[in-house]
Amino acid sequence: xxxxxxxxxxxxxxxxxxxxxxxxxxxxxxxxxxxxxxxxxxxxxxxxxxxxxxxxxxxxxxxxxxxxxxxxxxxxxxxxxxxxxxxxxxxxxxxxxxxxxxxxxxxxxxxxxxxxxxxxxxxxxxxxxxxxxxxxxxxxxxxxxxxxxxxxxxxxxxxxxxxxxxxxxxxxxxxxxxxxxxxxxxxxxxxxxxxxxxxxxxxxxxxxxxxxxxxxxxxxxxxxxxxxxxxxxxxxxxxxxxxxxxxxxxxxxxxxxxxxxxxxxxxxxxxxxxxxxxxxxxxxxxxxxxxxxxxxxxxxxxxxxxxxxxxxxxxxxxxxxxxxxxxxxxxxxxxxxxxxxxxxxxxxxxxxxxxxxxxxxxxxxxxxxxxxxxxxxxxxxxxxxxxxxxxxxxxxxxxxxxxxx
Numbered sequence: 001x002x003x004x005x006x007x008x009x010x011x012x013x014x015x016x017x018x019x020x021x022x023x024x025x026x027x028x029x030x031x032x033x034x035x036x037x038x039x040x041x042x043x044x045x046x047x048x049x050x051x052x053x054x055x056x057x058x059x060x061x062x063x064x065x066x067x068x069x070x071x072x073x074x075x076x077x078x079x080x081x082x083x084x085x086x087x088x089x090x091x092x093x094x095x096x097x098x099x100x101x102x103x104x105x106x107x108x109x110x111x112x113x114x115x116x117x118x119x120x121x122x123x124x125x126x127x128x129x130x131x132x133x134x135x136x137x138x139x140x141x142x143x144x145x146x147x148x149x150x151x152x153x154x155x156x157x158x159x160x161x162x163x164x165x166x167x168x169x170x171x172x173x174x175x176x177x178x179x180x181x182x183x184x185x186x187x188x189x190x191x192x193x194x195x196x197x198x199x200x201x202x203x204x205x206x207x208x209x210x211x212x213x214x215x216x217x218x219x220x221x222x223x224x225x226x227x228x229x230x231x232x233x234x235x236x237x238x239x240x241x242x243x244x245x246x247x248x249x250x251x252x253x254x255x256x257x258x259x260x261x262x263x264x265x266x267x268x269x270x271x272x273x274x275x276x277x278x279x280x281x282x283x284x285x286x287x288x289x290x291x292x293x294x295x296x297x298x299x300x301x302x303x304x305x306x307x308x309x310x311x312x313x314x315x316x317x318x319x320x321x322x323x324x325x326x327x328x329x330x331x332x333x334x335x336x337x338x339x340x341x342x343x344x345x346x347x348x349x350x351x352x353x354x355x356x357x358x359x360x361x362x363x364x365x366x367x368x369x370x371x372x373x374x375x376x377x378x379x380x381x382x383x384x385x386x387x388x389x390x391x392x393x394x395x396x397x398x399x400x401x402x403x404x405x
Contacts, residue, residue: 002179004034005141005405006132009315011041013130014078014106020098020129021108024115026260026285027201028193029136030179031110035080038108044071045078050086059084063093066105073104080108085115086208091125098128110134112205114258132314135307136177136285139401142168146405149317149339156345156371156391160399162382169398173300176288194286198222198261206255217242218252222261225282229295230334232279232326233264260285263306268323268336268343281324294351297377298334301349301397305335308404325363333363343369351377354394356385364390375400 006023013021023031032049039045046066048055058065071077079097084090098107109115115131140146143165147155175181178197181190202218212218224241238249256262264280283306284290287299302322309320318339325333325346335347346369348360357374364372365388374394383394393400 001033001037002137002141003144004030004037004134005138005146006134006311006314007034007037009132010034010038010108013132014038014042014108015076017130018102018106020094020102020125021106022115022129022131023108023110023134024113024131024260025134026136026178027112027205028178028180028197029134029260029285031112031134032082033179034134035082035108035110039078039080042076042078042106044069044075045080047080047082048084049082050084051082056087059087059093064097064101066101076106077104078106078108080110082110083112084109085111085113095125095128098125112201112259113209114260130314133307133310135303135310137172137179137182138177138304138307138404139165139169139172139398140304140404142172143402145402147403149312149320152403153344155403156393159384160382160393160395160403162380163399163402164379164396165398165402166379166396169401173296174288176286177303178286181288190288194289197286201259201261205259209259210255212255214244214248214252217244217248218255221249221252222256225256225262226284226289226291229283229290230281230298232267233282234279263303265302265306265322265324265335268325268338270341297351297397298349301347301375301401302335304401304404305337305347309337311405325367331359331362333357333359336363336367336369343367345369345371345373347373347375349375354378354381354383356392356394361387361392364392373400 010021013019025031039047046069048058050056066079171182171185175185175190181193203215206212207215221242235246235249239246262282262284264282266280283299283302287296290296290299305322309322312320321338323336325336333346334349337344346364348357354376360372360374370390372392375397377397379396381394381396382399385392
């Protein structure tokens with residue numbers, strides 16, 4: 001079994017920090033499997049899933065059912081609630097569980113919506129939990145090579161080794177990081193799985209969460225988004241494509257983002273003259289939906305960077321953010337990672353081009369970003385240069401991505 005990179009953090013939250021653990025992420029990213037891995041670590045516990053009718057009855061008829069479980073009272077007992085956010089009073093219920101039983105029990109909650117933002121509950125759970133995302137596989141997970149941010153930044157400073165991870169990289173590129181299609185490594189299976197996942201996400205998860213009448217328009221919107229990757233997203237353009245109200249499309253986009261169909265990154269504007277300040281760029285969690293290979297490549301890099309900054313922040317390493325760079329003259333660099341609002345490194349994706357991007361150099365000097373990476377879809381590329389105390393790399397994607405969580 002592939003070890004998930006949030007396992008140590010999850011164990012610390014439950015055992016060391018004595019908080020409730022909230023794990024959210026895309027449908028079929030492995031949350032239930034991960035929950036059962038932690039359950040084995042505790043040696044005693046109980047797993048309930050709101051989608052299972054008998055488990056619903058158990059919770060409704062005996063809210064604190066775990067009191068009646070056979071257990072060793074000298075050891076903590078782990079209670080796992082899966083998809084509990086679909087229960088109308090889930091926040092008040094979990095608040096009661098935690099406040100009344102936190103000394104004897106540990107509590108973990110998983111779901112495919114953003115549990116820390118979800119608005120279906122009542123009273124706030126603030127101060128009672130730490131939240132973390134379980135994303136699809138990244139190369140660093142598959143290779144077990146991911147490092148903490150300080151070590152990664154030291155690699156940027158001192159230099160990377162020419163280490164290949166190309167087989168897993170190509171499998172990710174062709175079958176996504178979702179565990180089932182990745183491990184099956186079969187195109188027909190991926191096609192069947194992908195269609196079913198999207199249909200379930202929209203027709204069940206979103207429809208159950210919101211009183212949506214135009215569900216077919218959300219499906220059409222999701223298909224349109226595959227062609228909007230890598231460019232600033234214009235809601236007005238989508239409004240014309242769908243012939244729907246501006247506010248409706250904004251709401252549909254919010255739903256699709258909340259249920260992990262796509263993620264968005266905003267433009268960075270600090271210290272850049274003539275920077276654009278509004279429109280985000282969007283990327284899919286399942287980049288294999290994108291037919292254009294260059295855009296799919298950019299999306300895959302975006303996912304790895306987004307996952308890295310999100311987890312680094314969740315793990316307590318600092319306030320990391322991912323942005324893109326674009327000015328009103330049309331110059332652009334794909335990605336910028338900041339820590340505490342200060343630029344750390346920027347990334348430009350080039351499917352085949354090994355010549356350093358002029359825009360990358362311009363924006364690096366304008367922002368005084370210490371490191372600039374040009375990531376390419378080729379094997380065994382590793383070139384390092386410097387200019388005015390700033391460092392530039394041209395590097396193979398598999399070599400670069402394996403060090404990110």
